[in-house]
Amino acid sequence: MQINLSQYLTRIGYQGSLAPTVAxxxxxxxxxxxxxxxxxxxxxxxxPVELELDALFNKLVLSQRGGYCFEQNGLFLQVLLQLGFKAKPLAARVRLRTVDRSEMPPRTHLFIIVTLAAQQWLTDVGVGSLSLTQALLWQNGLEQQTPHDRRRLIQEEGRWFHQVWQDNHWQDIYEFWGEVMPISDQKVANWYTSTHPESSFRDQIIVSRALPEGGRLSVLGDELRHRHPNGGLTTHRIQPNELKNVLLEHFNLRWPEE
Structure with a gap:
């Protein structure tokens, strides 16, 4: 199946070149x-969270919803492939809640590697409030300034870590080994993430988007968070009767129908 690129590009407000380039x-x-x-x-x-391409397109584009990594990067991967990019899905272990590197969280994250002119670039539009707004060159230790924050990829004993500079230190986002994540593995990880009692995604509402002027807006449970371009953070407690309006006003996101 192929998706309607024109509708997708309208959804994201992109009007630039479509050539398979880094820019x-x-x-x-x-x-x-x-x-x-x-x-x-x-x-x-x-x-249920469906990963079939038509379901992703209907939800994220036609219904103007969002999704998490398997949905966001699943759709984005198809867009890149249709535009002629050489792209593939890779698996990762999220480390935002697992600081101790001796612990090994499950491989429940999907991101994308793109090869351009013999260089490899990491892109990821599905890692919550840390979703990329610029692809990263896959090069060990290179600090890279994106429109919203500073990132780097480092390798230690064969393990790669995607890190963000936040609150005056480098923080692990996830770990990866360069393994491709085929759709069969994505479905297993998606099932675990969406149904397992220990999955953090089942406990509270999580919504986030990057702001055009820099900074990010997020909802975590009953809290609205604004991460400012200078790194500062302001929060607002959301009352139960405010939630649907907050989602609509700040994220253009309507509460899903029954």
Whole structure:
């Protein structure tokens, strides 16, 4: 199946070149992360998360919803492939909640590697409030300034770590080994993430998007968070009767129908 690229590009508000270049990869990554919110409403509401391409397109584009990594990067991967990029899905272990590197969290994250002119670039529009707004060159130790934060990829004893500079230190986002994540593995990880009692996505609402002027807006449970371009953070407690309006006003996201 092929998706309607015109409808997708309208959804993310992208009007630039579509040539398979680094500049276009950067532009698409930023436009996607600023337009399609990361969200887990279906998981929170105990509804199934479908990974078939037509389901992803209907949800994220036609219904103007968002999704989490398997949905966001699943759709974005197809967009890149249709545009002529050499791209593949890779698996990762999220480390935001697992600081101790001796512990090994499950491989429940999907991201994308793109090969351009003999160089490899990492893009990821599905890692919540840390979704990329610019692709990263896969090079050990290179600090890379994106429109929204500073990143680097480091290798230690064969393990790669994607890190963000936040709160005056480098923080692990996830770990990867360069393993391709075929759709069969994605379905297993998606099932675990959306249904397992220990999955954090089932506990509270998580919504996030990057802002065009820099900074990010997020909802975590009953809290609205604004990470400012200078790194500062302001929060607002969301009252139960405010939630649907907050999602609509700040994320253009309507509460899913029954």
């Amino acid at each position: 276009v990869l950067h532009g698409l990554t930023r436009a996607h992360s600023q337009s399609i919110p990361f969200e887990n409403l279906d998981v929170f509401l105990r509804r």
